[in-house]
Amino acid sequence: xxxxxxxxxxxxxxxxxxxxxxxxxxxxxxxxxxxxxxxxxxxxxxxxxxxxxxxxxxxxxxxxxxxxxxxxxxxxxxxxxxxxxxxxxxxxxxxxxxxxxxxxxxxxxxxxxxxxxxxxxxxxxxxxxxxxxxxxxxxxxxxxxxxxxxxxxxxxxxxxxxxxxxxxxxxxxxxxxxxxxxxxxxxxxxxxxxxxxxxxxxxxxxxxxxxxxxxxxxxxxxxxxxxxxxxxxxxxxxxxxxxxxxxxxxxxxxxxxxxxxxxxxxxxxxxxxxxxxxxxxxxxxxxxxxxxx
Amino acid sequence: xxxxxxxxxxxxxxxxxxxxxxxxxxxxxxxxxxxxxxxxxxxxxxxxxxxxxxxxxxxxxxxxxxxxxxxxxxxxxxxxxxxxxxxxxxxxxxxxxxxxxxxxxxxxxxxxxxxxxxxxxxxxxxxxxxxxxxxxxxxxxxxxxxxxxxxxxxxxxxxxxxxxxxxxxxxxxxxxxxxxxxxxxxxxxxxxxxxxxxxxxxxxxxxxxxxxxxxxxxxxxxxxxxxxxxxxxxxxxxxxxxxxxxxxxxxxxxxxxxxxxxxxxxxxxxxxxxxxxxxxxxxxxxxxxxxxxxxxxxxxxxxxxxxxxxxxxxxxxxxxxxxxxxxxxxxxxxxxxxxxxxxxxxxxxxxxxxxxxxxx
Amino acid sequence: xxxxxxxxxxxxxxxxxxxxxxxxxxxxxxxxxxxxxxxxxxxxxxxxxxxxxxxxxxxxxxxxxxxxxxxxxxxxxxxxxxxxxxxxxxxxxxxxxxxxxxxxxxxxxxxxxxxxxxxxxxxxxxxxxxxxxxxxxxxxxxxxxxxxxxxxxxxxxxxxxxxxxxxxxxxxxxxxxxxxxxxxxxxxxxxxxxxxxxxxxxxxxxxxxxxxxxxxxxxxxxxxxxxxxxxxxxxxxxxxxxxxxxxxx
Numbered sequence: 001x002x003x004x005x006x007x008x009x010x011x012x013x014x015x016x017x018x019x020x021x022x023x024x025x026x027x028x029x030x031x032x033x034x035x036x037x038x039x040x041x042x043x044x045x046x047x048x049x050x051x052x053x054x055x056x057x058x059x060x061x062x063x064x065x066x067x068x069x070x071x072x073x074x075x076x077x078x079x080x081x082x083x084x085x086x087x088x089x090x091x092x093x094x095x096x097x098x099x100x101x102x103x104x105x106x107x108x109x110x111x112x113x114x115x116x117x118x119x120x121x122x123x124x125x126x127x128x129x130x131x132x133x134x135x136x137x138x139x140x141x142x143x144x145x146x147x148x149x150x151x152x153x154x155x156x157x158x159x160x161x162x163x164x165x166x167x168x169x170x171x172x173x174x175x176x177x178x179x180x181x182x183x184x185x186x187x188x189x190x191x192x193x194x195x196x197x198x199x200x201x202x203x204x205x206x207x208x209x210x211x212x213x214x215x216x217x218x219x220x221x222x223x224x225x226x227x228x229x230x231x232x233x234x235x236x237x238x239x240x241x242x243x244x245x246x247x248x249x250x251x252x253x254x255x256x257x258x259x260x261x262x263x264x265x266x267x268x269x270x271x272x273x274x275x276x277x278x279x280x281x282x283x284x285x286x287x288x289x290x291x292x293x
Numbered sequence: 294x295x296x297x298x299x300x301x302x303x304x305x306x307x308x309x310x311x312x313x314x315x316x317x318x319x320x321x322x323x324x325x326x327x328x329x330x331x332x333x334x335x336x337x338x339x340x341x342x343x344x345x346x347x348x349x350x351x352x353x354x355x356x357x358x359x360x361x362x363x364x365x366x367x368x369x370x371x372x373x374x375x376x377x378x379x380x381x382x383x384x385x386x387x388x389x390x391x392x393x394x395x396x397x398x399x400x401x402x403x404x405x406x407x408x409x410x411x412x413x414x415x416x417x418x419x420x421x422x423x424x425x426x427x428x429x430x431x432x433x434x435x436x437x438x439x440x441x442x443x444x445x446x447x448x449x450x451x452x453x454x455x456x457x458x459x460x461x462x463x464x465x466x467x468x469x470x471x472x473x474x475x476x477x478x479x480x481x482x483x484x485x486x487x488x489x490x491x492x493x494x495x496x497x498x499x500x501x502x503x504x505x506x507x508x509x510x511x512x513x514x515x516x517x518x519x520x521x522x523x524x525x526x527x528x529x530x531x532x533x534x535x536x537x538x539x540x541x542x543x544x545x546x547x548x549x550x551x552x553x554x555x556x557x558x559x560x561x562x563x564x565x566x567x568x569x570x571x572x573x574x575x576x577x578x579x580x581x582x583x584x585x586x587x588x589x590x591x592x593x594x595x596x597x598x599x600x601x602x603x604x605x606x607x608x609x610x611x612x613x614x615x616x617x618x619x620x621x622x623x624x625x626x627x628x629x630x631x632x633x634x635x636x637x638x639x640x641x642x643x644x645x646x647x648x649x650x651x652x653x
Numbered sequence: 654x655x656x657x658x659x660x661x662x663x664x665x666x667x668x669x670x671x672x673x674x675x676x677x678x679x680x681x682x683x684x685x686x687x688x689x690x691x692x693x694x695x696x697x698x699x700x701x702x703x704x705x706x707x708x709x710x711x712x713x714x715x716x717x718x719x720x721x722x723x724x725x726x727x728x729x730x731x732x733x734x735x736x737x738x739x740x741x742x743x744x745x746x747x748x749x750x751x752x753x754x755x756x757x758x759x760x761x762x763x764x765x766x767x768x769x770x771x772x773x774x775x776x777x778x779x780x781x782x783x784x785x786x787x788x789x790x791x792x793x794x795x796x797x798x799x800x801x802x803x804x805x806x807x808x809x810x811x812x813x814x815x816x817x818x819x820x821x822x823x824x825x826x827x828x829x830x831x832x833x834x835x836x837x838x839x840x841x842x843x844x845x846x847x848x849x850x851x852x853x854x855x856x857x858x859x860x861x862x863x864x865x866x867x868x869x870x871x872x873x874x875x876x877x878x879x880x881x882x883x884x885x886x887x888x889x890x891x892x893x894x895x896x897x898x899x900x901x902x
Contacts, residue, residue: 034434035434035437035438037382037437037441082622085625085626086625086626089625089629091434092374092378092380093625093629095380095382095434095437096380096572096576096621096625097621097622097625099382099569099572099573099621100573100617100618100619100621100622100625101618102569102618103566103569103570103573103614103615103617103618103621104614104615104618104619104622105618106566106614107611107612107614107615107618108615110608110611110614111608111611111612111615115611218445218565219445221445222441222442222445222446225438225441225442226442229438259453263449263452263453264449264450264453266445266446266449267446267449267450269442270442270443270445270446273427273438273439273442274427274439274442275427277427277428277435277438277439278426278427281427281435
């Protein structure tokens with residue numbers, strides 16, 4: 001029983017990373033209408049940048065906000081420069097651009113930092129806490145809190161600020177938004193920026209546990225895609241809940257289902273994508289009408 | 294009646310690599326096959342390809358054979374992306390499935406290679422059909438979603454089912470089973486190259502006929518506007534599934550021949566990055582021209598060699614990957630019809646101008 | 654006299670297909686002009702060309718400023734509101750969020766009065782106040798049309814383009830809609846360019862009317878004259894000469 005609880009809790013903490021990446025993917029999807037295959041690679045890039053900054057001696061108190069700002073600018077810039085030119089060319093061209101971004105940003109990271117797996121010290125230290133029968137590392141608690149904070153902030157921006165209202169309006173009906181004086185182009189870039197910033201936090205938190213390498217978020221991308229599919233592409237909350245569910249599910253599966261261990265955990269998200277598309281394509285929280293054809 | 298005026302016209306360009314047909318090719322279609330320059334160009338290329346094996350080294354031939362096996366897979370991808378307007382980010386996995394199926398049948402069960410290749414085609418086609426099933430429920434990006442998931446887990450599955458696949462070491466044969474009959478005085482490389490030339494030619498002719506016949510019109514409707522296709526009586530779901538299955542089978546064919554020629558298959562060869570590289574070859578070459586499959590595959594096979602020669606081999610793979618990505622972006626921005634498509638249009642314009650001048 | 658909106662030689666189309674051919678049009682301050690015409694005559698394209706959502710050629714001058722080549726978002730912020738066909742409500746947002754989005758295009762000098770305007774709008778459309786926390790997608794067709802109007806009003810436009818407000822509404826609801834328009838014009842000192850297929854009802858509130866056919870203006874006259882011209886209506890508006898297909902009131 002304790003074992004099950006411990007597995008669930010650690011599934012939740014890894015699930016938070018998938019949730020943040022899934023949220024980023026959902027944000028881009030709601031604005032631009034495409035899956036950003038490169039979202040994971042953007043997060044990997046962010047993790048390496050934060051590693052470089054911390055090696056250079058910067059304090060984590062400085063690195064985290066700096067990283068968020070850098071990631072925002074990067075994401076918005078990518079939308080503006082590389083995605084905008086094919087915006088009117090249909091979903092196929094958009095998706096292909098994100099595939100190119102995946103290939104490209106993976107190559108750039110590997111060229112700059114090499115392909116070896118590096119260990120990155122946790123910004124939260126190596127302490128271990130015991131609560132009743134459960135064990136928590138400082139990394140799990142601190143990282144979880146950081147990701148949760150990032151997602152909460154993102155949610156608050158969308159729900160309660162004038163900027164968020166505009167972003168939601170553009171996602172809902174871009175033509176009408178334009179008629180009301182909203183610059184949809186700016187909003188799409190902002191959407192990509194916020195997505196990259198949330199993803200950057202996910203990358204930063206994942207790196208100490210998974211080890212820093214160009215493949216840091218390759219598997220996480222698949223898990224996040226499964227999370228978004230499960231939660232529904234049209235729902236931000238759904239993406240987050242989906243991420244947590246996927247985290248717990250794949251953790252429990254690798255512990256209790258014989259044969260599904262290690263990397264093979266990825267069978268779980270794959271099965272989830274397959275089944276959800278087959279049974280309930282709009283996902284748990286999604287509205288059928290907003291699924292883009 | 295004229296309600297369409299009050300709304301924007303239906304997009305005819307559902308995808309980037311879908312140029313609106315210019316008048317020239319449309320006119321050219323009216324001429325009989327043997328009078329079209331394209332027919333002559335292909336015939337000349339075919340004849341040259343039959344002579345090449347006797348002119349270049351076996352090592353160069355081996356590379357060229359690899360271009361041809363990849364070109365088969367890219368042609369399958371062309372059918373899916375350029376014609377049916379669906380995307381696959383996982384054709385590398387289907388190529389790998391073909392390779393592994395053929396290798397297992399030859400190595401473990403002692404099949405003759407032609408039977409193994411046929412079986413690989415069937416297995417890959419069936420896998421494609423199965424993958425396509427959930428993508429039907431909601432169209433759009435779901436095939437992209439599923440195929441990238443397949444691309445990601447395929448190498449993991451290969452490593453996991455060691456008993457069948459040899460795990461991370463993969464499967465190796467002492468030599469390629471594709472050997473020339475004794476009656477023909479050919480080296481294995483010459484024979485393999487010629488075989489691949491013939492297979493690719495047959496594949497291209499079959500795919501071309503498939504997309505120009507009555508089915509081609511339905512496929513065109515499917516790409517341009519699925520809703521309209523449905524209203525015109527096209528069974529959209531079944532057609533999508535058929536296209537994906539055929540495309541997968543063709544990719545499997547390329548993989549089976551590629552694996553057997555190489556006499557080796559390892560999981561690392563069929564990673565997600567290989568799948569995206571194939572996608573890059575398809576789009577850079579030009580997904581709506583069959584010549585594009587050759588151009589694209591030559592690009593992805595020769596580029597790493599060229600780069601490794603220039604800067605040494607340690608980071609050659611990464612530089613190539615970066616170049617694929619940049620080439621892919623540049624193609625999407627500036628040459629949506631791809632290299633072959635762009636060149637084709639340029640040639641058409643040139644001949645039109647020349648003809649006009651000769652008339653004047 | 655120079656109007657609020659002056660259009661000369663306007664052309665517009667989609668891709669290679671030209672829909673509007675050299676169109677002239679004027680809307681004066683505080684005037685309601687009905688744009689009539691059969692399906693496909695070019696009414697919607699005209700409105701889209703004016704609001705910058707369709708590429709247009711020719712001259713468009715609004716409040717003394719040329720609008721050609723200006724982005725749709727900027728045109729909206731210059732005081733030209735567009736209530737599109739099918740209402741264009743943000744279905745996932747609440748009713749009040751929809752209305753508040755109208756504020757974006759408001760001239761900076763009137764920002765302070767936004768809350769007061771919201772109250773006035775709720776007084777005009779009490780049903781929107783009742784439903785303000787509900788998602789806009791839950792509203793009926795008529796309520797969504799009111800919402801679209803309310804949202805456009807929040808921008809304090811000088812000219813409102815309204816596209817087929819009666820489309821898909823029950824006759825009684827659409828009669829309400831037209832009488833509201835007359836009231837809004839007074840209360841908000843609005844000019845309105847009203848594209849409608851329902852000639853009878855729209856000519857009742859309009860000062861003038863223009864009739865479009867195949868992308869050209871084929872008639873322009875005071876509303877009463879147009880309303881009386883049964884032959885014109887039969888020729889261009891697809892009504893039978895006795896007016897049976899018009900909505901009777």
